[in-house]
Amino acid sequence: MKIKEINIRTDRHLISAILKFGDEQAFRALYRRHTPLLLGFISRLHSGSNPETEDVVQETWIRACENLGQFQWRSTFSTWLLGIGLNVVRNNLRRGKKYRSIIENLSSDPTCQIEDNESRIDLEQAIQMLPDDNRIVLVLHDIEGLTHQEIAERLEIPVGTTKSQLFRARRMIRDWLTEKTE
Secondary structure (H helix, E strand, O other), X not given: OOOOOOOOOOHHHHHHHHHHHOXXXXXXXXXXXXXHHHHHHHHHHOOOOHHHHHHHHHHHHHHHHHOHHHOXXXXXXXXXXXXXXXXXHHHHHHOOOOOOOOOOOOOOOHHHOOOOHHHHHHHXXXXXXXXXXXXXXXXXXXXXXXXXXXXXXXXXXXXXXXXXXXXXXXXXXXXXXXXXHO
């Protein structure tokens, strides 16, 4: 019995094949590899119907493809792609679309531990009520694990602003959850 050779190509190889030859199979492999991560990221930033989240993912891929030749490997492809996704969400927020966040946990804030399903629902509602800027910083820091410096660079705001937005977001959630239990 012959063992089939598995063709595992790196992102660099796939992107090269896409740029040089317009290789559709290479694009499909890249898309399959990175879409689950992108979809999870966008769904944390964007609370809406599933089709809306998928629209943001598709718009992210369109922008990535349009700019693929400009990607310079200063970061991983997935980091670059998530940055584009973040920009798509931010642009949609600026246009007045209502995006809300659904977050499964806030592991770095012990005052916001989620103990049961009802508390999880309350937390999700509290996060959805956050102002957009605070919610985005909260998701990037507490869920995606970015540092304040990385958030500041991506959002093009001072590090102090990211810290104050995160502090405000956590305080608003804590206050809302405290009111709810009283």
